[in-house]
Amino acid sequence: MNAPFTPPAKVAAFEGVTVQYYERGHIRTALHDVSLTIRGGESVAILGTKGSGKSTFIRLLANLETPMVGRVAHHNMSVSWPVWARTGLIRGMTVRDNIRFTAQLYGRSPPQVIRSVDDFVHLGRNMDVLLGALPSSTMAKVMFATAVALNFDCYPIDGWLVTHDHEFRRKAEAALQDLRSRASLVLATSRTNFVHHFCDVAYVLHQGVLTPYDTIDEAIRTFRAYSASAETA
Numbered sequence: 712m713n714a715p716f717t718p719p720a721k722v723a724a725f726e727g728v729t730v731q732y733y734e735r736g737h738i739r740t741a742l743h744d745v746s747l748t749i750r751g752g753e754s755v756a757i758l759g760t761k762g763s764g765k766s767t768f769i770r771l772l773a774n775l776e777t778p779m780v781g782r783v784a785h786h787n788m789s790v791s792w793p794v795w796a797r798t799g800l801i802r803g804m805t806v807r808d809n810i811r812f813t814a815q816l817y818g819r820s821p822p823q824v825i826r827s828v829d830d831f832v833h834l835g836r837n838m839d840v841l842l843g844a845l846p847s848s849t850m851a852k853v854m855f856a857t858a859v860a861l862n863f864d865c866y867p868i869d870g871w872l873v874t875h876d877h878e879f880r881r882k883a884e885a886a887l888q889d890l891r892s893r894a895s896l897v898l899a900t901s902r903t904n905f906v907h908h909f910c911d912v913a914y915v916l917h918q919g920v921l922t923p924y925d926t927i928d929e930a931i932r933t934f935r936a937y938s939a940s941a942e943t944a
């Protein structure tokens with residue numbers, strides 16, 4: 712008798728990752744020997760003060776950058792772009808064509824994805840307007856709704872959504888809560904208020920060094936201590 716089929720585990724792994732930038736004659740270490748395993752369905756908070764390396768971490772996870780030392784491996788884990796991105800679409804194409812193009816790129820059915828984005832963002836006639844003619848906030852909404860519709864296994868989130876559109880914020884937070892039940896959220900943030908609500912585990916990133924904690928509360932306490940000393944420095 713054949714053994715029952717077990718689907719391969721979904722994992723994103725940082726293995727000894729170091730990233731440095733050369734800026735105005737100085738080498739800046741954005742990430743130093745970072746190792747971390749994100750398992751399918753697990754939601755992770757990366758807490759860090761300003762300049763601690765959060766955005767660099769998120770860009771690596773989203774495959775937008777590669778490390779100079781170490782590697783970021785995705786095993787059966789599809790990863791979205793950072794969800795509040797305001798770039799990545801083509802301003803000279805209509806919203807509809809942008810969504811169609813992106814859906815095709817990821818091998819999904821364009822009509823289904825277009826319908827799902829329109830249900831989320833209610834674009835109406837703007838669906839057939841050139842993206843460049845619409846406010847940049849529309850780009851962020853379309854990028855978010857498209858990412859949700861494409862059903863990735865992992866969603867990198869760089870900071871929390873900043874918008875005056877309270878209705879969109881409410882829907883986006885509900886969508887993230889729903890995603891959390893079937894995908895991994897990786898939230899890099901300097902704000903602690905969403906961490907308990909959206910994450911299972913928390914790490915603190917300080918000067919490029921990532922440290923795990925046994926509990927979210929412990930991570931938050933450590934992060935607050937770093938924040939307080941940064942404020943008094």
Ligand SMILES: Nc1ncnc2c1ncn2[C@@H]1O[C@H](COP(=O)(O)OP(=O)(O)OP(=O)(O)O)[C@@H](O)[C@H]1O
Nearest residue numbers: 732734739741759760761762763764765766767768
């Ligand atoms: N493209 C770049 N060129 C030069 N230096 C960079 C670049 N990206 C990041 N850095 C440097 O790497 C360090 C970490 O930056 P990063 O943006 O990852 O931190 P962050 O925690 O996201 O900061 P913030 O909270 O201010 O967004 C900083 O010292 C920053 O100046």
